[in-house]
Amino acid sequence: MAEEQEMDEKKTKMQDMLQEEYLKSLDGIEDGQLVAGTVVQVNNEYVFVDVGYKSEGRISRDEFTTIPEVGEQVKVVIINKEGKGGQIVVSKKRADFKERTDELKTAAEGRTPVMGKFEKVIKGGFEVDLGGEYKGFCPLSKADVIRVEDPETLIGISDYFIIDKFHGGTKLKSVVNRREYLDQKIKENKEKFFSTVQIGDVVEGVVKSFTSFGAFIDLGGFDGLLHINDMSWGHVTRPKDFVKKGQVVQLRLINIDPETQKINLSLKHMQEDPWTTFEHNFHVGDVVKAPVTKITTFGAFIEIEPGIEGLAHISELSWTKRVNNPKEVLDVGDVVEAKILGYDLDKKRVSLGLKQLESNPWDTIAERYPTGMTLSKPVVKITNSGAFVNLEEGIDGFLHIDDISWTKKVKNMSSFCAEGDVIDVVVTRVEPENRRIRLGVKQLEGNPWQTLRHDYPKFSTISGVITNVTDFGVFVKVLGDIEGLISKFNLVGPDEEFSDEVLKKYNVGDPITAMVVECNPTTQKLSLSIKEMVKRSQQSEIAKYIHEDDDGDTYSLADMLRSKDEDREKGDN
Structure with a gap:
């Protein structure tokens, strides 16, 4: 009995000593103090942390955003160093708040x-x-x-x-x-960029925005320019075809100016210039098969290979078609065959032709349409000066308004024919070098001017009908519907004086006879004269009296003139 009592006393004394020692160990910490502890246990509800004072703190898992591992260091705040049951009470949440407060306060001050x-x-x-x-x-x-x-x-x-x-x-x-x-940050990035990079370096950036002349690249808060001409070795129409907004791209630095802060970047310089190997890969006369990339009013651009585009001028698209706009025969995306006509490496230009892959119909045009050939073909276009007549696909001949009639003056081409009419024509002239063919209608018949000149040589008498009376003479229609002119001074005899009263003697529709003094088929000019006709008639009469009569008597020119004077005197009396 005494031994049991002694044991209880020793046990109580030991507990008191341990309690006293524990309380002494807590003398170094205060409530609200931030301390570091080590995770010693983790269960479904709590995280146990040894704060280093022979005591463990218990923290709800809810105070952790990420549950720590055993042995991991965490910071906690002492809530109550003499908690319930003698267990120290700590808080991770308050430790985070206190630590963040100190961080934010220090950051605000600095x-x-x-x-x-x-x-x-x-x-x-x-x-x-x-x-x-x-x-x-x-x-x-x-x-x-x-x-x-x-x-x-x-x-x-x-x-x-x-x-x-x-x-x-x-x-x-x-x-x-x-x-x-x-x-x-932008200032730091920019200073670092300008102090470290060199022309030729590859830099990375993000496509920020577009303009008509290129794209701006964000290099870290400051921009570099990717010009449209530096996007590809070939022709660039739309910058958006090569880079997209928000895209991360690697570009080569081709120019940098610290004073103006200008930065020029290049996408095409990330690849070798294809023009350096052009002569090795292509030659004049080569035929290439490639897509049309762009169409303009003056021609079409064709991509021979990535980075190299050639131009097929509008004049090189067809031998025969009258192409007003390349869009009439080509579309972007069409894959066509073209012949290399020439190139200039310094200017990075290539000339292409599509029509050269076909035979030139004008080379044999004279054989197919010889001069004098008669055709029946449709009128395709009317102009003020004539009409275009389609001979075959892409080839038209031209009928001039002066080649419709030998004698009639056609003032309006539409009075003779209309578009779509099929007319008879004759080939009058072929000019392959100028790609021209002249046609005629009047040449289908004989030239009445030539006939007139043959049948009525100079000083022959011809009859006709008056068609017009003017203050400068009288127009007369003769054989073949040819119109000639008797000038007012040639309307009277050689012994008569002209006056305006003479013109009143002539009326439209009256028959009339006169002498041909000039007939020129080339200029289509016919000059007639009554004066010359009377004069030559008189000379013919005089010639009769110069010769000896049947009785052997002679009658001289002087006798004839004397007789005329006597007759005149009798008339006066």
Whole structure:
């Protein structure tokens, strides 16, 4: 009995000693103190942490965003060093808050960046999660270096912020500034870029925006220009065909100017210039099969190989078709065969031809349409000066308005024919070198002018009908519907004086006889004269009296003139 009592006393004394020793061990810590502990156990509800004072703290798993492993170091705050049952009470959540408070306060004083996250859009800006239960307000104007058109696009983005105003509480009173951080970062990136890169280096950037002359590339908050001419060795029509907005691209630096801050980038220089091997791969006369990449009013561009485009001029598209616009015969994307006609490596130009792959119908045109050949063909176009007559596909002959009639003056081509009419024509002239064929209608019949000149030589008498009386003479229609002119001075005899009264003697429709004084088929000119006819008639009469009569008597010219004078005197009396 005495021994049991002695044992109980020793046990109580030992417990008192241990309790006293434990309490002494806690003298070094205070409630609210931030200490580091080691995770010694993890179960479904709690995480047990040895804080180093011969005591373990128990923390609910809810206070951890990520459950730690046994042996891992964590920071906690002492809530009650003499908790229920003598177990120390600690908090991970309060430790995070206290630690974050110190970090944010220090960052605000030194204006050093802190990590935050755009959480939601509020009036005038954004609510930003700064961690440790801290929230900050970021004004819309300080959210980015560029104007924010759609605030919702920033929600969920984590980035660094500068604390303009810090409030040590959970209320939304801290003011943060992302734009200042971005400005600092851009300045640092730019200084580093200009101090480290050299022309020829390959740099990486993001396609930011497009212009008519190229694309701007974001190199870290500052832009470089990818000019349209530096996108491809070939012809570039649309920058968007080579890069896309938001695309990460690698480009070669081809020019940099620290003074003007200009940066020029190139996509085509990421590959070897195909023009350096052009002469090795292609020769004049080669036929290539390639796609049409662009059509202009003056021709079509054809991609011979990536980076090299040739031009097929509008004049090289067809031997016969009158091509007004290349779009009439070609479309972008068409794969065509073309012949290399020439090239200039210095100017990086290649001339191509499509028509050269076909025989030139004009080379044999004279054989197919010899002069004098008669044809029946359709009229395809009327002009003021004549009409185009289609001889075969792509080849038209021209009928001039003066070649319709030998004698009639056609003033309006549409009075003779209309588009679509099939008319008879004769080939009058072929000019292969000028790609011209002249046609005629009047040549289908004999030339009445030639007939007239043959049948009525100079000084022969011809009859006709008056068609017009003018103040300068009388027009007369004679054989073959040819119209001649008797000038007013040739309307009277050689012994008569002309006066305007003479013209009144002549009327349209009256028959008349006159003498031919000029007939020129080339100029189609017929000159007639009554004066010359009377004069020659008189000379013929005189000639009769010069010869001896049947009785052997003679009658001289002087006798004849004397007789005429006597007759005149009798008439006067």
